[in-house]
């Protein structure tokens with residue numbers, strides 16, 4: 001199953017280690033560093049049943065460019081999972097990904113997170129915190145997490161994607177026709193077909 005991971009790993013490449021391990025273990029998984037995209041360049045994800053979002057945590061949030069890209073590329077019904085690294089202990093940082101998914105009506109399925117070496121601000125003076133993270137075990141944890149996701153949900157992801165493709169094809173074949181057509185359809189629903197109408201093709205497009 002095709003999966004695309006969009007990522008940003010700007011501090012020490014900690015998150016990239018998770019992404020690289022997953023793409024190495026699963027050849028069907030691709031990745032894009034959003035830093036390589038132009039300001040208005042947004043990849044087409046319509047062929048990907050599953051999208052990964054991977055980021056370090058910066059001031060309690062995922063990377064701002066990654067957020068912008070996500071809000072432009074996620075579509076309704078898209079399945080999303082996250083990979084994260086952070087310097088703080090025992091926190092759940094998926095809330096902004098969750099909010100982005102809700103806005104696009106995408107489904108945020110699951111997230112894997114672990115510590116990452118952190119030399120931000122005052123920590124730099126102490127030589128940084130969380131040295132040695134992510135460890136080999138933590139990196140392997142991301143791979144295992146993806147494997148579990150496939151074992152438990154791959155069939156569902158594929159089925160949902162087929163539905164999305166069918167809906168998209170139908171929408172392309174039946175363009176809504178803009179505001180006037182919407183108004184016409186609504187009026188037709190309220191007053192019903194015109195008296196004496198023989199039921200033109202236009203009347204039966206519901």
Ligand SMILES: Cc1cc2nc3c(=O)[nH]c(=O)nc-3n(C[C@H](O)[C@H](O)[C@H](O)COP(=O)(O)O)c2cc1C
Pocket residue numbers: 008009010011012013014015016055056057058059060061085086087088089115116117118119120
């Ligand atoms: C500017 C900046 C802000 C950060 N803010 C947080 C934070 O709010 N909470 C946290 O747990 N870690 C924070 N960190 C630590 C990073 O999330 C951590 O080092 C992460 O592994 C970086 O991932 P990367 O190397 O993939 O960019 C911050 C790091 C930087 C550089």
